[in-house]
Amino acid sequence: MSAGKAEGAKCPTAPVLILGLGNELLKDDAVGIRVAERLQGTFPAGVEVRATSLFGLALLDELIGREKVLLIDSYVPEEFAGAEIQERSLDEVGEARAVCPHFVGLGEVREVMRQLGLGFPPEVRILAIPVSDPITFSTEMTPAVAARVAEAAEFARRIVSEWVPVEKKLT
Amino acid sequence: MAQRITIDPITRLEGHGKIEIFLDDAGKVSRAYFQIPELRGFEQFAVGRPAEEMPQITSRICGVCPTAHHTASTKALDDLYQVDPPPVAKKLRELIYSLFMFEDHALHFYFLGGPDFVVGPKAPKAQRNILGVLGVVGLEVGKRVIGMRKELRDLISLLGGKVIHPVFGLPGGVAKPMAPADQPKFIEAAKRGVEFALFTLSVFDQVVLKNKEYVDAITSEMYTHRTYYMGLVDEKNQVNFYDGRVRVVDPQGKEYAKFTAREYLEAIAEHVEPWTYVKFPYLKKIGWKGFLDGADSGIYSVAPLARLNASDGMATPRAQQAYEQLFATLGGKPVHHTLAFHWARIVEMIYAAERFVELASDPEIVDPNVRTLPTAIPKVGMGVVEAPRGTLFHHYETDAAGLITKANLIVATQNNAARIALSVDKVARALINASTANDDGLLNMVEMAFRAYDPCHACATHSLPGSMALKVSIRDAAGNLLREIRRQ
Numbered sequence: 001m002s003a004g005k006a007e008g009a010k011c012p013t014a015p016v017l018i019l020g021l022g023n024e025l026l027k028d029d030a031v032g033i034r035v036a037e038r039l040q041g042t043f044p045a046g047v048e049v050r051a052t053s054l055f056g057l058a059l060l061d062e063l064i065g066r067e068k069v070l071l072i073d074s075y076v077p078e079e080f081a082g083a084e085i086q087e088r089s090l091d092e093v094g095e096a097r098a099v100c101p102h103f104v105g106l107g108e109v110r111e112v113m114r115q116l117g118l119g120f121p122p123e124v125r126i127l128a129i130p131v132s133d134p135i136t137f138s139t140e141m142t143p144a145v146a147a148r149v150a151e152a153a154e155f156a157r158r159i160v161s162e163w164v165p166v167e168k169k170l171t
Numbered sequence: 172m173a174q175r176i177t178i179d180p181i182t183r184l185e186g187h188g189k190i191e192i193f194l195d196d197a198g199k200v201s202r203a204y205f206q207i208p209e210l211r212g213f214e215q216f217a218v219g220r221p222a223e224e225m226p227q228i229t230s231r232i233c234g235v236c237p238t239a240h241h242t243a244s245t246k247a248l249d250d251l252y253q254v255d256p257p258p259v260a261k262k263l264r265e266l267i268y269s270l271f272m273f274e275d276h277a278l279h280f281y282f283l284g285g286p287d288f289v290v291g292p293k294a295p296k297a298q299r300n301i302l303g304v305l306g307v308v309g310l311e312v313g314k315r316v317i318g319m320r321k322e323l324r325d326l327i328s329l330l331g332g333k334v335i336h337p338v339f340g341l342p343g344g345v346a347k348p349m350a351p352a353d354q355p356k357f358i359e360a361a362k363r364g365v366e367f368a369l370f371t372l373s374v375f376d377q378v379v380l381k382n383k384e385y386v387d388a389i390t391s392e393m394y395t396h397r398t399y400y401m402g403l404v405d406e407k408n409q410v411n412f413y414d415g416r417v418r419v420v421d422p423q424g425k426e427y428a429k430f431t432a433r434e435y436l437e438a439i440a441e442h443v444e445p446w447t448y449v450k451f452p453y454l455k456k457i458g459w460k461g462f463l464d465g466a467d468s469g470i471y472s473v474a475p476l477a478r479l480n481a482s483d484g485m486a487t488p489r490a491q492q493a494y495e496q497l498f499a500t501l502g503g504k505p506v507h508h509t510l511a512f513h514w515a516r517i518v519e520m521i522y523a524a525e526r527f528v529e530l531a532s533d534p535e536i537v538d539p540n541v542r543t544l545p546t547a548i549p550k551v552g553m554g555v556v557e558a559p560r561g562t563l564f565h566h567y568e569t570d571a572a573g574l575i576t577k578a579n580l581i582v583a584t585q586n587n588a589a590r591i592a593l594s595v596d597k598v599a600r601a602l603i604n605a606s607t608a609n610d611d612g613l614l615n616m617v618e619m620a621f622r623a624y625d626p627c628h629a630c631a632t633h634s635l636p637g638s639m640a641l642k643v644s645i646r647d648a649a650g651n652l653l654r655e656i657r658r659q
Binding site for chain 1: 302
């Protein structure tokens with residue numbers, strides 16, 4: 001059986017990853033995926049845009065071997081009206097203390113990768129988009145959330161432009 | 172007299188779990204309520220969709236165990252179209268399912284079971300985190316788990332085309348056969364899985380069973396409930412994850428009921444409480460008697476320990492040995508101690524690996540005849556499997572064109588909802604009063620009450636943070652907030 005890659009090993013895939021996280025069946029929880037879809041094909045070689053609805057330790061598969069990662073995800077604010085699209089730090093995601101698979105988040109994934117020498121990306125940034133309802137089954141987002149996909153995509157491009165040259169603005 | 176307090180379930184759309192604890196006039200707990208964000212509106216969502224899409228759609232319900240929903244849905248379609256898959260198709264489905272159960276249980280034990288399972292409930296906060304077991308057995312074992320996981324996922328993609336949401340189950344069979352050239356890979360991986368599962372049992376024996384303090388924690392009354400137990404069994408009443416009949420035993424371990432997926436509505440009803448959107452399944456003929464233990468209460472439990480309790484044994488030899496060891500150590504059947512769920516998970520891991528070997532080694536597994544085309548007019552279909560966290564039911568009704576007119580799911584955690592509520596309430600009553608100190612220890616003990624069940628609700632969402640934030644509110648008899656403890 002093979003172990004994961006050691007830290008500092010050569011990247012087998014694109015060094016920069018933009019990963020939209022979400023569930024397309026759960027109304028506003030699709031927003032991370034929709035933003036990733038909007039960003040597809042707009043970056044030069046070396047930047048990969050993907051989306052996933054997998055969760056927990058399955059995120060290992062996406063992160064191993066990357067140098068820089070932008071995660072696009074949703075958050076539920078105390079008050080949805082007026083809530084901002086935000087960049088969050090990895091430390092804000094929380095300490096690694098989940099004790100069952102359904103409570104595993106990025107903090108836990110980071111801890112696993114670091115302790116096992118699997119090469120957690122040296123730079124991970126998080127773009128958090130405020131949502132109203134991530135728990136109702138629907139393929140249609142709340143209109144106010146859907147209306148912010150373009151704004152979130154531009155926010156993401158500004159972050160990535162700090163890593164690689166990014167040309168024209170999205171139309 | 173304590174006033175009657177109303178909890179508005181509409182305020183639960185907050186993306187985190189809540190425990191509301193109400194004290195009486197004497198400052199003791201009168202009631203504790205556990206609420207987590209529940210997924211809503213599935214039936215409305217499903218209406219009008221082609222039933223054949225449901226295995227793909229429902230596999231997206233849960234980001235941790237998509238294979239469980241995919242398989243339950245596929246079986247519901249078999250029933251909907253009244254089609255019997257050829258033997259090799261059933262074996263392939265069960266092979267993938269065994270592989271999935273093995274991987275899921277392994278991840279749970281090594282990466283997540285530590286704090287409650289190995290380190291123990293009194294351990295300091297700094298030790299209660301992921302990699303708790305690996306901290307004891309060494310990180311090389313962790314790398315082995317990750318490597319094994321990758322290997323198993325590569326095997327899934329051989330059969331399903333891709334690892335993430337594979338196109339695999341179809342009404343009447345599966346999408347593609349196993350190529351003869353691939354069979355040795357499955358056999359070798361399966362054999363390594365058995366070896367690793369047995370190694371896991373030895374780890375458990377060394378780290379847990381030889382630690383009297385931990386065994387005492389498992390058997391403590393605070394984490395014990397005497398309920399009915401439910402699980403799928405084969406014709407010999409042995410545990411089966413993929414198929415069989417649903418068996419229920421009473422708190423003394425005597426068979427109470429056995430039914431097919433089609434009969435689930437005759438056996439199970441759902442109780443509604445005003446403080447949550449979750450419905451609480453219970454045994455219909457016994458009735459809903461409130462949040463109570465015992466033979467007179469219709470509350471039942473599912474998931475690893477419940478499956479072992481509801482069965483007469485395991486269908487594979489090494490798993491059977493482990494099964495016997497568990498019950499001999501804990502005083503016979505049935506075992507009512509919630510923390511023993513973690514131990515039962517290891518027994519099942521051994522069974523999943525051994526079953527994987529059996530199926531992968533079966534000469535029939537490479538038969539290319541993997542599907543019987545359905546020809547019947549669809550109407551009603553029900554399917555059941557054992558998900559890692561319990562019995563999972565899918566129920567579809569359609570028009571003659573196969574478009575869904577009605578759909579219902581009873582997910583694993585929902586079956587455990589009432590017992591989880593009992594667990595949280597019991598721990599709260601034991602630990603909390605108006606002057607309880609030590610927020611961290613309190614929070615940990617309350618969390619232990621429900622995380623043995625690994626509740627699966629809003630796990631499917633990705634709203635930050637990934638870990639479920641938890642808020643515990645302690646209120647006086649008038650509903651005034653006395654203390655609030657947050658775990659972000």
